[in-house]
Amino acid sequence: MNSETIAAAAAGTWELGDLTVNRIGFGAMRLTQNGEAFGADATPSDRGRAIRVLRRAVALGVNHIDTAAFYFSPLRSANELINQALAPYPDDLVIVTKVGPGRDPSGKWLPHATPQQLRGQVEENLRQLGRDHLDVVNLRIVGTDSIAERFGALAELRDAGLIRHLGISNVRPEHLAEARAIAPVVCVQNPYGIGAGSEQDEFLRTCGEQGVAFVPFYAIAGAGREAGASGADSDAVRDIARAHGVSTAQVRLAWTLRQGPHVLAIPGTGNPDHLDENVAAGALRLSADDLARLGSLDAGGE
Template sequence: MTTSTTTTPTTTAPDASAAGTWQLGDRTVNRMGFGAMRLIGTLGSATVRPREDSLAVLRRAVELGVNHIDTAAFYFFPTRSANELIGAALQPYGDDLVITTKIGASQSRDGAFEPYARPDQLRGQVEENIRQLGLDQLDVVNLRWGTGLTTEPGSVAEHVGALTELRDAGLVRNIGISNVLPEQLTEALEIAPIVCVQNRYGLTERADDGLLARCGELGIAFVPFFSVGASVAGAIPDGTHHDAGAAEVAAIAAAHGATPAQVRLAWTLHRGPHVLAIPGTGSVAHLEQNVAAASLRLSDDDLAVLDAIAPAAD
């Protein structure tokens, strides 16, 4: 086996471009991005982060080369929304910044998903994101399927068709899908080009190994959420094994002078050049650790150990 001696940099600032880039539709993004869900606080919790802390995280992310931010209008607390924070921190937006948002689902103030939007309601959700973000057009809109945190069957055709109409009207630039099954990707591709699939996936959440590989074959970005661990209280159903392999991850982290979270992020990025990371945080220090994971190169031996923690999906 070959090995790599490159580890997380300690003397230079983290650089989101260190993991390379990917073409997200007609936009180029660094593979290490940022997820805005935790900007306000932990969803399902009553604790709201100080506003200035959230603004500082967003500004620092851009300074470190992050040019792909994932958000949604339903990332909100009673007094604050992720979209509003993004606009306040980053406007006027840089030409290279790509903001990806999600529609379809709505979320109540206690973190639960509400009934799914009808196709005719998607325009209102797109316009809400445009207004909150201060944009004329959304770079990428993901159709988030289902009313829960697990994938659900069903036809996505009418919803993707509605998004295609919004693209043709100039409100949407690129279309993605989220929380979907492989057959739903197939159905969506029959209607419109799909630039990304955003599903739950990580070191111990590998049910979508096949879908990840298929996206790579098709040139579609695969964007895992919860790739480090549960980001919402109760997000990982009881009985799953997201803590499996903690000792192995810790040992590899120690060998590289990294943190376990950085190892999990690096493993995710090693899954393919089309895999994009969108870890979220409300802490500048944690943000810098996440971005530094873009530089972490795992050896073949490291990957063999990590791959054995959870069996690959059939």
């Protein structure tokens, strides 16, 4: 498959509220660092290369970029790279950020924000991105506690015009129900990929039934999480990749997109070649046999 000629539109589109996005997007976390480390031990990425990747993504039709103010390494901030590379922003570009977690200037993780602190996080994203409003803000959480107070605080900022649409991240089905009772939810961001398990499969279907986008993270990395793909793909993933003449990462992305028209992908990379491959995965058509074989894998089969 010649990835250089394939644009993001090949994957189709979805509506985040009143915003239309191509289903292949871009995750900005890996723009800020070299190597696998993320956090205090990360080494800064090459600024020029990161800016070229962002501009290349938009040139390929990517109009959904996922970011956060806590995506930074020494000398590099994902939000500020996006601002430098892409402002003034194209009219159709949707920038999605997330709040809740925070890091101090050294990179150390802080306790998640209280409802009262969320406004400051929203304003920091606005400042770094150079925007007067944020297209979509996801409340990212850890644990099973109620999100009503925190999501309600974001709903107030939405009513004030600082945020256009709201989403939630790293959540359970009960959190979606709780949030939707407060304000519309346009997306759920959760870890998901081949072998994710029946609980996440069911949640993905629930989101589709409710018209909520399901946006997997770690769709390529799997158990590697922040460190990236481990290279320990199953025989099934490798066999299917060879049969189609593509990478295992492209197989993973194509499988993810086939799980429903409301499923979006936000693969991240700082490598221009990997970017082209990721976008091209939106045009990869897996056979029914491929899908059945991949769908039979469990987390241990990765």
